[in-house]
């Protein structure tokens with residue numbers, strides 16, 4: 299994949315989302331957690347979507363979750379992904395509650411709903427580390 303074109307797809311790092319990116323750089327998935335009700339949320343937001351409290355902290359989470367849904371993308375939607383088609387877009391429900399859209403590394407051909415997955419951290423994207431997932435119990439080759 300062309301790193302330069304991939305870079306254009308990455309969200310801007312802002313003061314609000316920097317703890318997330320700093321966590322990934324340290325191989326840790328960090329999410330905002332509401333001080334009032336304990337709800338984890340992703341992506342970052344100023345207030346809790348559950349109770350509207352503006353008080354929160356960043357906490358490391360397990361990185362474990364389950365595959366909720368997925369699609370194998372054959373169409374050329376982003377030129378940055380031209381060389382890697384078809385690629386897998388995975389919708390993962392984290393054990394802590396929030397859902398994230400990512401991909402699976404070393405994805406098996408046959409996928410099933412609720413497949414247990416865990417976070418893996420892939421560095422080297424414009425000096426950033428990217429969150430991906432692997433099937434639990436299956437070590438990626440990277």
Ligand SMILES: [Zn+2]
Nearest residue numbers: 332335346349
């Ligand atoms: Zn809350």
